[in-house]
Amino acid sequence: MTDWQADDVVAAQYADGGLLAARRALDARFGTGERSHYEWLFDHLDLGPDAAVLSLGAGHGAFWGANADRVPDGWDVTVTDAFQGVTADAMDALADAPHEFTFDVVDARDIPYPADTFDAVTAHHVLAHLGDADRRQALAEIARVLTPTGELHAATSGDDALTELWAVARDHGDVPDERPFTLQNGAAQLRDRFAAVERRHLDAPLVVDAPEPLVAYVLSLPGFDPEAGPALERAFRARFVDGTLTVTGDRGVLIARHPDTA
Numbered sequence: 001m002t003d004w005q006a007d008d009v010v011a012a013q014y015a016d017g018g019l020l021a022a023r024r025a026l027d028a029r030f031g032t033g034e035r036s037h038y039e040w041l042f043d044h045l046d047l048g049p050d051a052a053v054l055s056l057g058a059g060h061g062a063f064w065g066a067n068a069d070r071v072p073d074g075w076d077v078t079v080t081d082a083f084q085g086v087t088a089d090a091m092d093a094l095a096d097a098p099h100e101f102t103f104d105v106v107d108a109r110d111i112p113y114p115a116d117t118f119d120a121v122t123a124h125h126v127l128a129h130l131g132d133a134d135r136r137q138a139l140a141e142i143a144r145v146l147t148p149t150g151e152l153h154a155a156t157s158g159d160d161a162l163t164e165l166w167a168v169a170r171d172h173g174d175v176p177d178e179r180p181f182t183l184q185n186g187a188a189q190l191r192d193r194f195a196a197v198e199r200r201h202l203d204a205p206l207v208v209d210a211p212e213p214l215v216a217y218v219l220s221l222p223g224f225d226p227e228a229g230p231a232l233e234r235a236f237r238a239r240f241v242d243g244t245l246t247v248t249g250d251r252g253v254l255i256a257r258h259p260d261t262a
């Protein structure tokens, strides 16, 4: 388990949606894909007109906010997170959305719903927060609440995601070397619980034209001292070429089908 996976560290990160929003801003402002990351993820949620969907670790609800006008009327979507603070932020963010969502506080390791309830579970950028045993527990819970034809959508980063940002961050703080659930190593973990796993890759880089959002991203991470801000800014600025820094995207989604609840 890495230091960043400790329960108290994760709880401090997601007491509300503020730190998450700082990281999300980088993608929202500088992503180069034809569609935003969240729209791209929704494109892969191909469930038909009626579906029960459980969204685990939904944070401040940005994925559903970005796609609210695309959610079919017949979808019953339960938006959840382990922490009350971000869940409240999601409720606020989606209060006026063109789709009516249900909200709950749910820990992925102990899902309070009956077996065979959901046609899909989303766990976007969530499973890497859990230590290995907790992740296995969460996957068992997800498999349990899915219908036999249901599917898990687990968005995550690839091994090379944000390489240029991590190179600078490592010089100014402790960053775990281990990447516990990536596009590359996550598929094998899902195969413990699912008979079929498919990887879909989004490789749009970020082209960043100011160092400040990169600094804000790094300072939002566990253990980084705000006083490192000026040094981080100088380090990022030194890497800019012709006014921009290209940061590797490398992320995507693992789609797991045929849950095994045995």
Ligand SMILES: C[S@@+](CC[C@H](N)C(=O)[O-])C[C@H]1O[C@@H](n2cnc3c(N)ncnc32)[C@H](O)[C@@H]1O
Pocket: 010, 014, 020, 056, 057, 058, 059, 060, 062, 063, 081, 082, 083, 086, 106, 107, 108, 109, 123, 124, 125, 126, 129, 130
């Ligand atoms: C990186 S954020 C991703 C948020 C959102 N899914 C997105 O893609 O914008 C990770 C989220 O997982 C949540 N989380 C962490 N541990 C969790 C757990 N054990 N059960 C449910 N959610 C958890 C955090 O509170 C946080 O909101």
